[in-house]
Amino acid sequence: MANYLIDTHTHIHDPTDRELSAADTFKHAREQGVEKIITIGTDPDNSMQAKAFAEEWAAKGEQIFWTYGYHPNEYVEKDRANLADVAKMASEVLKSPRNVGVGEIGLDYHFDGYSTEMQQELLLEMLQLAQDNQKPVSFHVRDAFDDFWPIFDNFKLPTSVMHSFSDSKKNLNEALNRGLYIGVNGLSTFADIAHPPLERMIFETDAPYLTPKPFRGTMNKPGYVKHIAEWATEYYKVDFGTVAKITTENAEKIFKI
Ligand SMILES: [Zn+2]
Structure with missing residues (x-):
């Protein structure tokens, strides 16, 4: 039975997004019971950095994984001409173990x-990439669900994740359905937002952002998943072991880790 936690969405590969050294970030996480970490890319260069970081620290024995990402706000006019080439290269690096x-x-x-048009152009390309390679997706959607759902519905993806959901109950149900x-x-520990049933939940920190209580005002880190799990024990009125088991097994199934 899984009695440890997983940070399924963090940004620890870039040193400017970390308070501690990489070694100490892993050590702190382990001390808090966070055994596996997925570091998330945000643009082509940043994703290559995530790949290098994960491969380096996995070779040293850490349970670190990475994703290839391209955040909608990172795609600018000068990138447009290269999009097809970028997607082709991404398809190659997705073979990283x-x-x-x-x-x-x-x-x-x-x-x-x-530009909303450019954001949709990028999303289509990235969804095609995920579908072609049958990779699960970590979605970032903010104030854009009306445009997002019809695009999402055109693709067949493995079970995927809506990261950092903070929208309406209606859009929560659209996602669950x-x-x-x-x-x-950490948003859950300080903001009044809609929450999924425990059975459909995984944990993430989104470090260095969204630091949970009681560490608001400091830089977030993967070990703080523990405090999100503690919030969940109170909110769902279940013991820590149950929260850890359900969320960890969900994450392991989705990301095959
Ligand atoms: Zn993120």
Whole structure:
């Protein structure tokens, strides 16, 4: 029985996103019962950094995995001409033994100044990549669900995840009805948001962002999954072992880790 936790969405491969050294980040995580970590790429260069980091630390015995991602707000006009080449190269690096998925990808209409047309163009390319390689996806969708669902429905993906969900109950149900799992993070410890049933939940930190209580105001790290799990024991009124077992087994099934 899985009695440890997993951080399924973090950004620890870039040293500027870490408070501690890589070695100490892993050590801290283990001390908190977080045994496996998935570090998430956010653009082509950043994803290659994630790959190198995961391969390096896996060789040293860490249970570290990575995903190839291209965040909607990282795709700018000058990148457009290269998109097909980038996708072709991504398809090659997905063969890395430590790769467990595609993401984060999605739509984010929260901030002005980003073309919705370009975001959708990128999302289509990345969904094709995930579908062709049958990789699970870590989705980032913010203030854009009306456009997102019709695009999502055109693809056949392995069981995937809506990361950092903080939208309406209606969109939560849209996600659950489509078989998506929900990545729950520190937001749950301080914000009033809709929550999935425990059976459809996995944990993530999204470190260095979204630090859970009681560490608000400091940099987040994978070990803090423990505090999200503790929040869940209170919210769902179940013991820690049950929370760990369900969320960890979900993550292991989805990402095959
Ligand atoms: Zn993220």
